[in-house]
Amino acid sequence: MEILTIETSNKTYPVYLGQDALALLPGYLKEKYRSARSILIITDESVGALYLQRLKNVLADIEKELHVSVVPSGEKAKTFDVYYSCLTQALEFGLNRKSLILALGGGAVGDLAGFVAATYMRGIPFFQIPTTILAHDSAVGGKVAINHEAGKNMIGAFHQPEAVFFDLDFIASLPLKEVRSGFAEIIKEALIVDPEFYSWLTAGIQSLEHVDMQQLAYAIKMGIGVKGAIVKQDEMENGVRAYLNFGHTLGHAIENSLGYGSITHGEGVMIGMVFALKLSIRYSGLNFNLTTFINWVDALGYKTKIPSKLNADDLLAAMKKDKKTTGRDITFVLLDQVGKPVIKTLNDDEVLTEMLPMFENKR
Ligand SMILES: NC(=O)c1ccc[n+]([C@@H]2O[C@H](COP(=O)([O-])OP(=O)(O)OC[C@H]3O[C@@H](n4cnc5c(N)ncnc54)[C@H](O)[C@@H]3O)[C@@H](O)[C@H]2O)c1
Numbered sequence: 025m026e027i028l029t030i031e032t033s034n035k036t037y038p039v040y041l042g043q044d045a046l047a048l049l050p051g052y053l054k055e056k057y058r059s060a061r062s063i064l065i066i067t068d069e070s071v072g073a074l075y076l077q078r079l080k081n082v083l084a085d086i087e088k089e090l091h092v093s094v095v096p097s098g099e100k101a102k103t104f105d106v107y108y109s110c111l112t113q114a115l116e117f118g119l120n121r122k123s124l125i126l127a128l129g130g131g132a133v134g135d136l137a138g139f140v141a142a143t144y145m146r147g148i149p150f151f152q153i154p155t156t157i158l159a160h161d162s163a164v165g166g167k168v169a170i171n172h173e174a175g176k177n178m179i180g181a182f183h184q185p186e187a188v189f190f191d192l193d194f195i196a197s198l199p200l201k202e203v204r205s206g207f208a209e210i211i212k213e214a215l216i217v218d219p220e221f222y223s224w225l226t227a228g229i230q231s232l233e234h235v236d237m238q239q240l241a242y243a244i245k246m247g248i249g250v251k252g253a254i255v256k257q258d259e260m261e262n263g264v265r266a267y268l269n270f271g272h273t274l275g276h277a278i279e280n281s282l283g284y285g286s287i288t289h290g291e292g293v294m295i296g297m298v299f300a301l302k303l304s305i306r307y308s309g310l311n312f313n314l315t316t317f318i319n320w321v322d323a324l325g326y327k328t329k330i331p332s333k334l335n336a337d338d339l340l341a342a343m344k345k346d347k348k349t350t351g352r353d354i355t356f357v358l359l360d361q362v363g364k365p366v367i368k369t370l371n372d373d374e375v376l377t378e379m380l381p382m383f384e385n386k387r
Pocket residue numbers: 068069070071074097098099102129130131132133135155156157158159161162163164165166167168177194195196197198199202205206209288289290
């Protein structure tokens with residue numbers, strides 16, 4: 025079992041990472057949260073069907089009231105209606121300011137449950153129990169949010185979890201598409217911070233169908249390490265935290281324009297990273313073999329082109345609403361080198377010149 029530590033300005037918390045990490049949860053709660061009388065588990069339909077009973081069994085002797093909210097799976101969980109209904113249930117269950125919320129699921133459940141916890145009675149403690157590879161990123165760092173029609177994660181807060189219990193046994197049931205989605209964020213973390221880790225990934229990960237557990241555990245640990253180091257420097261995204269948004273300017277715009285859930289977050293981020301790499305070569309002097317990168321990720325099953333049903337004007341408009349953007353132009357995270365990110369603002373013409381050839385069926 026690995027125990028990683030996340031340090032932020034006002035909270036330091038552990039990430040327990042390993043097979044059967046969930047077994048550590050009841051002891052942790054009993055020791056540190058004695059005054060909590062009730063717990064609300066928030067999970068989604070698919071994860072609930074697979075793992076809710078296991079979590080209940082683990083908590084059987086905890087001597088606290090257990091309540092459950094089951095929300096729709098995927099991005100459908102990150103809506104205002106679902107958020108509101110979780111708050112209503114929390115009120116009906118009689119949760120108070122000492123109550124705890126447990127987020128059992130992927131990033132969608134974690135973001136939703138974290139936002140419920142951040143706002144219920146002005147903020148109550150919550151725990152992340154990630155069940156996807158992608159959630160190594162979302163469960164750490166305290167960004168919690170729901171979506172708005174106008175943009176991804178537009179309504180949210182910074183609310184750090186009390187602890188993260190990342191039980192790698194959950195990953196066994198993850199569909200390949202979701203493995204792929206999660207690995208996109210790992211590739212992102214390597215590209216923005218760690219050339220050596222990036223070389224390890226390109227050399228060692230040639231297929232996502234049979235990633236061995238040791239490789240996976242190492243990749244997740246490295247990803248959490250990158251995230252933790254950045255969050256430690258800049259919890260509230262006043263500076264370097266924006267680097268974690270590499271690939272997200274276009275990625276979020278694609279998710280928004282296609283309709284949330286039509287493409288996974290990681291699939292969107294991968295197309296966004298290819299675009300950001302292209303922009304980096306053109307506008308930031310990045311010396312990088314993009315063809316080699318595209319061949320590698322293509323072999324891993326990623327799409328690297330913008331879906332042809334989208335149009336450039338809609339994507340430009342969506343990118344202008346990105347949280348990093350403050351003026352009329354569009355703000356991107358680019359790379360000067362692998363491991364050396366930089367923030368750059370580009371105008372419509374600069375963006376379009378590089379974006380138009382990125383549409384599917386256009387060479
Ligand atoms: N807060 C952050 O810092 C942060 C970081 C990255 C991504 N995110 C957000 O995270 C979300 C994506 O998270 P995600 O990729 O985990 O998606 P998700 O939570 O939607 O899960 C993907 C799908 O896999 C299912 N699933 C989850 N665990 C499973 C398991 N163990 N076995 C089988 N099926 C399982 C879910 O029910 C869902 O249908 C996006 O909304 C994204 O914006 C947030």
